[in-house]
């Protein structure tokens with residue numbers, strides 16, 4: 001397992017946002033977390049990145065206990081996140097934002113870096129056009145592309161994506177999912193949170209369903225996509 | 240009120256203006272400390288005035304140690320070697336105080352996610368404690384067993400009295416701008432302040448660490464997700480503010496020549512005003528605000544009499560903020576762009 005979450009509990013004051021959840025992410029796979037609004041998906045990702053304190057349980061990455069590691073230490077180990085609500089740096093240009101994504105990389109002058117940048121621009125030609133525009137003045141969808149591109153620039157081993165399709169036009173949503181598959185095939189392990197459950201399950205090796213802070217179902221993407229109760233609760237008219 | 244005193248004669252006008260720019264350069268250097276910390280933490284570091292004040296003492300003590308207590312009056316050239324040592328001492332002293340404030344008055348509160356108001360109170364507390372401790376330096380001198388002679392160097396007569404640098408630096412006029420004779424001291428003050436600010440600007444805009452600072456200023460959580468060590472960023476922010484205040488303290492002692500345990504208070508308030516006027520969180524705003532405040536003060540004292548100088552300066556602050564609530568150049572360290 002590249003990532004192992006074991007008995008994780010996270011609180012906001014007295015609110016128990018996450019209650020005793022355990023799951024693993026196998027190296028080289030795509031794993032999805034599916035759940036209703038407020039189920040605790042974003043909290044789970046934030047906790048894996050170290051932005052939220054753990055009340056109980058452990059998080060292990062690549063065999064090392066990172067439960068109490070500082071956020072930047074986790075980035076150095078290879079965990080990168082494209083956060084919910086994008087979190088672009090509004091006063092920096094597109095290029096500067098992408099450069100921030102590569103903050104921990106030591107090879108920022110190299111050809112490899114240049115080619116990673118080109119890859120992001122290939123994925124999102126829009127960003128290339130807007131290279132010198134301040135992120136704060138870009139549209140919501142453009143900022144979403146930027147947040148994903150920025151997370152890729154870190155060349156992570158584990159990529160956490162919190163609702164990457166949010167706010168994007170239908171055609172772009174398709175493209176985002178294609179990109180997720182693509183970067184996974186290039187060797188990046190992905191943990192994906194999505195409202196767009198049908199699409200996410202189709203492309204996931206494994207998936208877990210969160211309800212009010214607990215995992216209520218786990219299985220392969222294929223199993224859950226075909227499950228009647230999952231269909232009724234999360235897939236709605238999608239299929 | 241005597242508008243003629245200011246505007247009646249162009250030479251007089253230049254005299255007051257240039258004089259204001261010189262003192263404004265010192266305000267600007269201190270203002271940078273307020274603005275850096277605010278930009279990164281959205282927090283007003285009220286203890287920054289003491290960071291400056293400790294620097295002024297470091298300068299005076301350096302002269303006492305290297306020259307002795309005999310009063311002397313030197314040209315700038317003669318004082319340069321000791322001044323350079325004093326500059327290093329003041330920068331180290333102010334940086335050390337700034338880091339202490341960060342470590343003990345802020346970090347514990349930030350780690351506990353305390354409201355910003357609490358951190359503000361903590362800063363005010365740190366400010367008073369530091370100022371009063373300096374006022375008691377005669378006691379410390381005794382506790383540490385300094386002999387009478389040395390104790391008297393550190394705290395002549397009474398520790399709360401004005402403490403003059405034993406060496407006063409005689410400025411030497413170089414050239415005139417209107418009615419103002421620009422001296423070598425003025426020139427050094429302005430050039431040194433501009434060089435420091437320029438260096439800081441480069442550091443924040445052009446270096447990797449500077450980008451980390453800007454990232455934390457714009458979005459601390461996102462910065463953490465990029466791998467920025469935010470604790471280190473906050474530390475360096477305080478450190479840099481301290482170094483600038485130490486440099487300002489050296490220039491201040493060159494120009495003014497004496498200090499007290501409460502010397503930081505008024506200068507701190509003015510530097511803070513300068514920061515707000517230029518747009519707090521904005522580095523170039525601090526420069527603009529500092530220079531403007533220095534000039535306005537001088538104009539105010541020309542027109543209304545010197546006892547009105549602070550009234551004019553602060554009324555001006557209120558007026559500027561009424562028209563431009565976020566200051567002349569707008570807020571935010573991170574958002575300020577080249």
Ligand SMILES: Nc1ncnc2c1ncn2[C@@H]1O[C@H](COP(=O)(O)OP(=O)(O)OP(=O)(O)O)[C@@H](O)[C@H]1O
Nearest residue numbers: 012015017035036037038039040041042043044084
């Ligand atoms: N900063 C916070 N302070 C207090 N409660 C919070 C905070 N952030 C989240 N919560 C609560 O924790 C629970 C889980 O929130 P979380 O953001 O993880 O949900 P989510 O599954 O990502 O939802 P969504 O699909 O709407 O993004 C919710 O009940 C939410 O109200």
Ligand SMILES: [Mg+2]
Nearest residue numbers: 041042043084
């Ligand atoms: Mg969420």
